[in-house]
Amino acid sequence: MDEKFNNLSTIGEKIAYLKDNGLELPNIEQFNNEWDEKKHRIMTDLYNYPDRIIEYEYTDENGEKKEGKRIEKLNRIPLAYQKEIVSIAVTFLFGNPVKYTNNLEDTAMYDAFLKVTDKEKIIFIDRELRKQTEDLLNGAELWYPVDEPNNYYGFPSQYRLKVSLLTPDKNKNISIL
Numbered sequence: 049m050d051e052k053f054n055n056l057s058t059i060g061e062k063i064a065y066l067k068d069n070g071l072e073l074p075n076i077e078q079f080n081n082e083w084d085e086k087k088h089r090i091m092t093d094l095y096n097y098p099d100r101i102i103e104y105e106y107t108d109e110n111g112e113k114k115e116g117k118r119i120e121k122l123n124r125i126p127l128a129y130q131k132e133i134v135s136i137a138v139t140f141l142f143g144n145p146v147k148y149t150n151n152l153e154d155t156a157m158y159d160a161f162l163k164v165t166d167k168e169k170i171i172f173i174d175r176e177l178r179k180q181t182e183d184l185l186n187g188a189e190l191w192y193p194v195d196e197p198n199n200y201y202g203f204p205s206q207y208r209l210k211v212s213l214l215t216p217d218k219n220k221n222i223s224i225l
Contacts, residue, residue: 059192066214076216085126097122138178145171160201167200168211180215187215 056062081087090097100120108114148165150158164170173189180187193207200208 059190062190062192083130085128085131088126091124091126134179138175141178146174156202160203163201164209168209170211173211173213177213180213187213190214 053062053065056065081089085091099122102118102120103115104118105113105115148158148162152158177187177189190212192210192212194210195206196208197204197206198208199205
Protein backbone atom coordinates (compact mmCIF):
# COMPACT_ATOMS: atom_id res chain seq x y z
CA MET A 49 0.00 0.00 0.00
CA ASP A 50 1.15 3.52 -0.54
CA GLU A 51 1.13 6.53 1.79
CA LYS A 52 -1.89 8.15 0.12
CA PHE A 53 -4.01 5.06 0.83
CA ASN A 54 -2.95 5.04 4.48
CA ASN A 55 -3.90 8.72 4.89
CA LEU A 56 -7.50 8.19 3.73
CA SER A 57 -9.85 8.46 6.70
CA THR A 58 -13.05 6.60 5.79
CA ILE A 59 -13.66 3.13 4.50
CA GLY A 60 -15.60 4.57 1.54
CA GLU A 61 -12.59 6.65 0.47
CA LYS A 62 -10.33 3.61 0.74
CA ILE A 63 -12.66 1.48 -1.36
CA ALA A 64 -12.95 4.26 -3.96
CA TYR A 65 -9.15 4.54 -4.03
CA LEU A 66 -8.78 0.80 -4.59
CA LYS A 67 -11.36 0.94 -7.39
CA ASP A 68 -9.53 3.72 -9.22
CA ASN A 69 -5.87 2.97 -8.53
CA GLY A 70 -5.56 -0.77 -8.38
CA LEU A 71 -3.95 -3.25 -10.68
CA GLU A 72 -5.68 -4.49 -13.78
CA LEU A 73 -8.52 -6.84 -12.88
CA PRO A 74 -8.14 -10.49 -13.82
CA ASN A 75 -10.50 -11.92 -16.42
CA ILE A 76 -13.21 -13.17 -14.06
CA GLU A 77 -15.24 -14.74 -16.86
CA GLN A 78 -12.27 -16.91 -17.87
CA PHE A 79 -11.73 -18.07 -14.28
CA ASN A 80 -15.44 -18.78 -13.82
CA ASN A 81 -15.46 -20.79 -17.07
CA GLU A 82 -12.50 -22.83 -15.82
CA TRP A 83 -14.22 -23.29 -12.46
CA ASP A 84 -17.58 -24.41 -13.91
CA GLU A 85 -16.97 -27.73 -15.64
CA LYS A 86 -20.03 -27.25 -17.89
CA LYS A 87 -18.33 -24.19 -19.40
CA HIS A 88 -14.98 -25.88 -20.15
CA ARG A 89 -13.70 -25.45 -23.67
CA ILE A 90 -14.27 -29.09 -24.58
CA MET A 91 -17.96 -28.63 -23.72
CA THR A 92 -18.56 -25.33 -25.53
CA ASP A 93 -16.10 -25.13 -28.46
CA LEU A 94 -17.79 -27.28 -31.09
CA TYR A 95 -15.62 -25.79 -33.85
CA ASN A 96 -12.33 -27.14 -32.48
CA TYR A 97 -13.95 -30.20 -30.89
CA PRO A 98 -16.67 -31.19 -33.38
CA ASP A 99 -18.92 -34.20 -33.09
CA ARG A 100 -17.87 -37.16 -35.28
CA ILE A 101 -19.33 -37.66 -38.73
CA ILE A 102 -19.76 -41.38 -39.35
CA GLU A 103 -20.08 -42.71 -42.90
CA TYR A 104 -22.00 -45.95 -43.29
CA GLU A 105 -23.44 -48.16 -46.02
CA TYR A 106 -26.98 -49.42 -46.13
CA THR A 107 -29.29 -51.19 -48.51
CA ASP A 108 -32.43 -49.34 -49.49
CA GLU A 109 -35.89 -50.85 -50.22
CA ASN A 110 -34.92 -51.59 -53.84
CA GLY A 111 -31.87 -53.60 -52.76
CA GLU A 112 -29.37 -50.96 -53.85
CA LYS A 113 -26.35 -50.21 -51.71
CA LYS A 114 -26.12 -46.60 -50.65
CA GLU A 115 -23.88 -44.53 -48.45
CA GLY A 116 -25.09 -42.30 -45.67
CA LYS A 117 -23.70 -40.01 -43.02
CA ARG A 118 -24.74 -39.47 -39.45
CA ILE A 119 -23.41 -37.41 -36.60
CA GLU A 120 -22.20 -39.23 -33.52
CA LYS A 121 -22.05 -37.02 -30.47
CA LEU A 122 -18.75 -36.99 -28.63
CA ASN A 123 -18.80 -38.31 -25.11
CA ARG A 124 -18.34 -35.02 -23.27
CA ILE A 125 -18.06 -35.79 -19.57
CA PRO A 126 -17.25 -32.73 -17.47
CA LEU A 127 -14.95 -33.34 -14.51
CA ALA A 128 -14.62 -30.73 -11.77
CA TYR A 129 -10.91 -31.16 -11.03
CA GLN A 130 -10.39 -27.47 -10.19
CA LYS A 131 -13.00 -27.58 -7.43
CA GLU A 132 -11.51 -30.75 -5.99
CA ILE A 133 -7.96 -29.35 -6.05
CA VAL A 134 -9.06 -26.15 -4.30
CA SER A 135 -11.02 -28.10 -1.70
CA ILE A 136 -8.04 -30.33 -0.94
CA ALA A 137 -5.65 -27.36 -0.74
CA VAL A 138 -7.95 -25.46 1.64
CA THR A 139 -8.42 -28.56 3.79
CA PHE A 140 -4.67 -29.08 4.07
CA LEU A 141 -4.08 -25.43 4.94
CA PHE A 142 -6.97 -24.86 7.32
CA GLY A 143 -8.04 -28.36 8.41
CA ASN A 144 -6.79 -27.45 11.86
CA PRO A 145 -7.27 -23.88 13.08
CA VAL A 146 -4.29 -21.56 12.79
CA LYS A 147 -2.54 -21.33 16.17
CA TYR A 148 -1.27 -17.91 17.17
CA THR A 149 1.58 -17.46 19.64
CA ASN A 150 2.56 -14.57 21.89
CA ASN A 151 6.19 -13.74 22.61
CA LEU A 152 5.47 -10.55 24.56
CA GLU A 153 5.28 -10.28 28.34
CA ASP A 154 2.16 -8.13 28.19
CA THR A 155 -0.72 -10.42 27.28
CA ALA A 156 -3.49 -7.78 27.14
CA MET A 157 -2.97 -7.04 23.43
CA TYR A 158 -2.64 -10.73 22.60
CA ASP A 159 -5.85 -11.52 24.49
CA ALA A 160 -7.64 -8.70 22.64
CA PHE A 161 -6.30 -10.06 19.33
CA LEU A 162 -7.66 -13.52 20.12
CA LYS A 163 -11.05 -12.02 21.00
CA VAL A 164 -11.10 -10.09 17.68
CA THR A 165 -10.33 -13.25 15.72
CA ASP A 166 -13.05 -15.10 17.63
CA LYS A 167 -15.66 -12.34 17.24
CA GLU A 168 -15.06 -11.99 13.50
CA LYS A 169 -14.96 -15.77 12.95
CA ILE A 170 -11.53 -15.45 11.32
CA ILE A 171 -11.25 -19.19 10.70
CA PHE A 172 -14.10 -18.97 8.17
CA ILE A 173 -12.75 -15.74 6.67
CA ASP A 174 -9.34 -17.40 6.15
CA ARG A 175 -10.88 -20.46 4.49
CA GLU A 176 -13.06 -18.33 2.19
CA LEU A 177 -10.13 -16.06 1.31
CA ARG A 178 -8.01 -19.08 0.42
CA LYS A 179 -10.78 -20.50 -1.78
CA GLN A 180 -11.11 -17.18 -3.60
CA THR A 181 -7.37 -16.80 -4.15
CA GLU A 182 -7.15 -20.36 -5.49
CA ASP A 183 -10.09 -19.73 -7.83
CA LEU A 184 -9.54 -16.10 -8.86
CA LEU A 185 -5.85 -15.68 -7.94
CA ASN A 186 -6.71 -12.51 -6.04
CA GLY A 187 -8.31 -11.54 -2.75
CA ALA A 188 -7.77 -9.59 0.45
CA GLU A 189 -9.16 -8.93 3.91
CA LEU A 190 -10.15 -5.35 4.65
CA TRP A 191 -10.23 -4.55 8.39
CA TYR A 192 -12.00 -1.37 9.47
CA PRO A 193 -13.39 0.15 12.68
CA VAL A 194 -17.04 1.01 13.26
CA ASP A 195 -18.39 3.24 16.02
CA GLU A 196 -19.77 0.73 18.49
CA PRO A 197 -18.85 1.07 22.16
CA ASN A 198 -18.15 -2.34 23.70
CA ASN A 199 -16.17 -4.27 26.31
CA TYR A 200 -15.71 -7.38 24.23
CA TYR A 201 -11.93 -7.07 23.83
CA GLY A 202 -11.27 -7.08 27.58
CA PHE A 203 -11.18 -3.29 27.92
CA PRO A 204 -13.61 -0.46 27.13
CA SER A 205 -13.47 0.50 23.46
CA GLN A 206 -15.33 3.05 21.34
CA TYR A 207 -14.82 0.98 18.19
CA ARG A 208 -15.46 -2.51 17.01
CA LEU A 209 -13.21 -4.04 14.37
CA LYS A 210 -14.94 -5.60 11.38
CA VAL A 211 -13.58 -7.43 8.37
CA SER A 212 -14.74 -7.68 4.77
CA LEU A 213 -13.49 -9.98 2.07
CA LEU A 214 -12.51 -8.27 -1.17
CA THR A 215 -12.47 -10.44 -4.29
CA PRO A 216 -12.62 -9.44 -7.95
CA ASP A 217 -15.84 -11.35 -8.65
CA LYS A 218 -17.85 -9.81 -5.79
CA ASN A 219 -16.25 -6.36 -5.87
CA LYS A 220 -16.15 -5.87 -9.64
CA ASN A 221 -14.04 -2.72 -9.64
CA ILE A 222 -11.64 -3.50 -6.81
CA SER A 223 -8.09 -4.55 -7.54
CA ILE A 224 -5.87 -5.73 -4.76
CA LEU A 225 -2.63 -3.78 -4.76
